[in-house]
Amino acid sequence: MSPRFEIVRSGPGGARLGRLTTAHGVVETPAFMPVATHGAVKGVAPRQLRELGATIVLANAYHLAQRPGVETVRALDGLHALMGWDGPILTDSGGFQVMSLGDLVRVDDAGVYYRSHVDGRAGVLSPEEAVRVQEALGADVAMVLDECLPAGMPRERVARAVARTTAWAARGVAARTRPATALFAIVQGGVDGELRAESAAALAALGFDGHAVGGLSVGEPPDETARVAAATAALLPAAKPRYLMGVGTPSDLLRFAAMGYDLFDCVLPTRNGRNGTLFTRQGKLMIRNATHARDPRPVEEGCACYACTHFSRGALRHLVLAREMLGAQLATLHNLHFYLHLMREIRAALSEGSFPERPAVAAGAWA
């Protein structure tokens, strides 16, 4: 079965309540995807993800192709079996991660030449290979290989990356063999409105199942991010899902959902959790601070997550300072609950016509 997307209800200013249906289940949108780069959300078992209300997770095809390897994943009955997660999975091609390898990488029109960060072996990630790997993994949604630049590059360099990204996208479409894996394109163009428009138009013409916006939150000022994200969303086919990659804070999720983005991913809730930084409606809470040592209150009053209903701030601080795995697990659980609850509030508000006021309360000091 091929994934399909429908818009359930439109909200003010382009925001929409949607439904992405895949062979592994339905994703109500706007949705946040917890990050499971190597096939696991750090410290969180899949049954806990379900309990938290996650409906789709993000894995990284490059990392999984390095370890345990595509043939191993196939032998183990695919990525869903590997992860112990039977819900939808979106895989990133890993191009972004490969290009982050710095000296270990070279890019030309053929693709990305790299040395594996795991075993040092030379490899080539081409647009065709990116599709082949993600289909072999059994992803519900795959991403094309794109060229993602850091902020502040000269316009002609950005234009070249846009052209290359379009050419790679076309090759990615041509390489498809598995209808059950949806394929999303990635709009590039830095903070240049013209180039973004050119990229969006070229990709929209190629008939993808959905469109992502990449190359944002890579170092540019936040108001530039918002300007480009808003302009680009308006240029993407409204009937197809829009995915804003690698974004963001709770207030970002609210802001960009309001522009009509449907899918989000970010390492913030999980990484911050492991570092002892907790999201609350009152803002960030640094659990290591001495002020929490004897505080019997939960991280957030009224929060329904397992951490808040069973552990005090003082207890969580102790577990984090004692470097107990459970401390990182509980903090991650709370942060994911915060994010996924915010997304539920956003969807409920879109459904009942109270967007964006109602979720703004859930986002609290982040809004």
Next chain:
Amino acid sequence: MSPRFEIVRSGPGGARLGRLTTAHGVVETPAFMPVATHGAVKGVAPRQLRELGATIVLANAYHLAQRPGVETVRALDGLHALMGWDGPILTDSGGFQVMSLGDLVRVDDAGVYYRSHVDGRAGVLSPEEAVRVQEALGADVAMVLDECLPAGMPRERVARAVARTTAWAARGVAARTRPATALFAIVQGGVDGELRAESAAALAALGFDGHAVGGLSVGEPPDETARVAAATAALLPAAKPRYLMGVGTPSDLLRFAAMGYDLFDCVLPTRNGRNGTLFTRQGKLMIRNATHARDPRPVEEGCACYACTHFSRGALRHLVLAREMLGAQLATLHNLHFYLHLMREIRAALSEGSFPERPAVAAGAWA
């Protein structure tokens, strides 16, 4: 309410099915206590311990007194609240851990002089202080301070430790103020039958709620352990619970339950889990071995644990090699399930009169 112990049914050769009732619930014995040294079983949330069938856990008073500190635990409403675990807790005094600090420690009749492994501050752990701390934590069962020697010490040195342990035990009894915290003595005496008998008799006369056997599995040959454990068990009051400290492998649990021991603790299932060593009825399984890379079978066929019902050997190997927290969590879960399932089999066999045959099947290659 003061904890109480009753023997439900006696099995062959001293083995018995028992019931330890505390203010925080009932412990069916023989029971295995997962180790939560700093207030958490590494990588396992309390609700998962419940699901696994754990009924009592072991924490360490010395470690908790160092961090987060007794006054902090009190301010956070006691050890049960700190741990998010509302079932019975047995605390070790931590004397064993303190004496393991080596150069940081000096022992005389007054107690143990040490420098904290956390902040280097000087401290004294006396028999009175050990009781005070454990009562302040709110332990359901506390252990007296004892002097535990390594294997192979001269007889007169062992005799002195026995005498000191008896004197400390008497001081511990005199220091009690909280009836809800049961107090267990600890028999010492190395592998010397006479000294063990002397220690057991002296302690039995002091009216403890239960008796532990310490100073075994500290480097002596396994058949010496078995000989001393058997002889000592027979000398301890039958009506009170017997706790064999720090033991052991699955076959140990079966062997010593058969001698009439009721309580056990060991870091093996949790530590081995974190290292990727899994317990199965066929023996140890080293999940890092390449042979498991593409094995779609669970760690143990027929095992009902979450890890075995949702993850293949190949998947678990991948998570462990990728150093994902979830790998350690799942392996620990399986190992604790193995141990706690074995204890259920032991109790069921004692209840139905099929001990030790039935649990020997559960222990498998370990028996």
